[in-house]
Amino acid sequence: MQKTLATPVILAAAISVAAGAQAAEWTMATPYGDASFHTKNVKQFAEDVAEATNGELRINVHSGGSLVAHGEIKPSVRRGTIEAGEVFLSVLSNDDPIFEVDTLPGVAGSYEEAFALWEATKPIISEQFASQGMMPLYAVAWPSQGIYTDFELNDPERFEGLRVRAPNINTQRFVDNLGGNPTETEESDIPTAFSTGRVDAMITSTSTGNAMTAWDYVSHYTDANLWLPKNIVFINQRAFDRLDEATQEALLDAAARAEERGWQMSREDNDASAEALQENGMTISTPNEEVAAALQAAGDELFSDWETRADDQAKQVLEEYRQQR
Numbered sequence: 209m210q211k212t213l214a215t216p217v218i219l220a221a222a223i224s225v226a227a228g229a230q231a232a233e234w235t236m237a238t239p240y241g242d243a244s245f246h247t248k249n250v251k252q253f254a255e256d257v258a259e260a261t262n263g264e265l266r267i268n269v270h271s272g273g274s275l276v277a278h279g280e281i282k283p284s285v286r287r288g289t290i291e292a293g294e295v296f297l298s299v300l301s302n303d304d305p306i307f308e309v310d311t312l313p314g315v316a317g318s319y320e321e322a323f324a325l326w327e328a329t330k331p332i333i334s335e336q337f338a339s340q341g342m343m344p345l346y347a348v349a350w351p352s353q354g355i356y357t358d359f360e361l362n363d364p365e366r367f368e369g370l371r372v373r374a375p376n377i378n379t380q381r382f383v384d385n386l387g388g389n390p391t392e393t394e395e396s397d398i399p400t401a402f403s404t405g406r407v408d409a410m411i412t413s414t415s416t417g418n419a420m421t422a423w424d425y426v427s428h429y430t431d432a433n434l435w436l437p438k439n440i441v442f443i444n445q446r447a448f449d450r451l452d453e454a455t456q457e458a459l460l461d462a463a464a465r466a467e468e469r470g471w472q473m474s475r476e477d478n479d480a481s482a483e484a485l486q487e488n489g490m491t492i493s494t495p496n497e498e499v500a501a502a503l504q505a506a507g508d509e510l511f512s513d514w515e516t517r518a519d520d521q522a523k524q525v526l527e528e529y530r531q532q533r
């Protein structure tokens with residue numbers, strides 16, 4: 209009895225060892241924690257890839273900056289130390305001002321526009337990655353960015369000296385333009401930044417506010433609809449080239465599905481997170497006229513500042529995007 213049972217077990221083990229010999233195992237790093245819809249999406253993507261390739265390609269996702277710090281993710285993928293990564297696209301603005309266009313005010317203020325902006329900028333962003341031996345797989349927008357404070361933001365004077373946590377350089381510049389004191393802080397460091405008194409306020413989305421339990425530190429969310437910045441998922445080109453064609457196709461196909469699913473998750477997470485903020489006692493409102501005017505002026509300044517840094521190609525792409533709107 210035991211013998212007849214043992215045979216298929218041994219056979220199965222032998223087959224999986226043989227398959228394992230050819231299978232690729234990739235390491236992927238993302239700065240965002242497991243509570244983020246982006247992380248849920250990328251984990252689903254990794255599962256889809258494993259399933260579609262019968263385990264020929266396994267992607268191990270290390271979330272929350274646990275394996276590689278945010279600023280090191282792109283260099284690590286470039287070197288091939290890890291095969292895949294996800295970053296907040298606009299943190300790459302030092303590489304090229306094209307990476308900033310999704311954190312500029314007045315460019316894309318809805319999911320439809322944000323997606324159109326992604327499509328318009330994808331070719332040059334892909335070229336940028338390709339020139340460094342990498343390939344973007346997909347990008348997904350965060351919900352629009354707003355302002356978290358521990359008071360009702362009804363007067364732009366309140367920005368004066370306010371210590372505001374920002375997720376990238378452009379948002380820091382924006383805070384500066386408003387008269388505040390910006391600090392760049394990773395999402396995962398938000399709770400510490402508030403609890404140690406390093407910041408009084410923050411700019412981010414409903415999603416991050418919810419994931420970081422903003423109600424522990426602040427009471428008001430001003431839904432300013434500043435911009436809808438994106439995360440980008442990308443891979444090392446050499447690692448991709450080593451895969452056989454069928455695996456490459458399965459990977460790209462799963463990436464296309466992850467992109468579509470991600471944009472939908474973002475919308476849903478925005479609604480669910482706004483509800484969670486309110487359920488936990490936060491007040492959500494839109495800017496009054498005075499605050500809106502101050503945000504507009506700070507935004508205009510940010511935009512002209514970008515124009516002085518952007519090259520002709522970036523400006524032209526933005527112009528083309530605008531003409532199509």
Ligand code: PCA
Binds near residue numbers: 350415416437
């Ligand atoms: N959450 C991330 C990026 C933008 C967002 O909504 C953050 O605040 O770090």
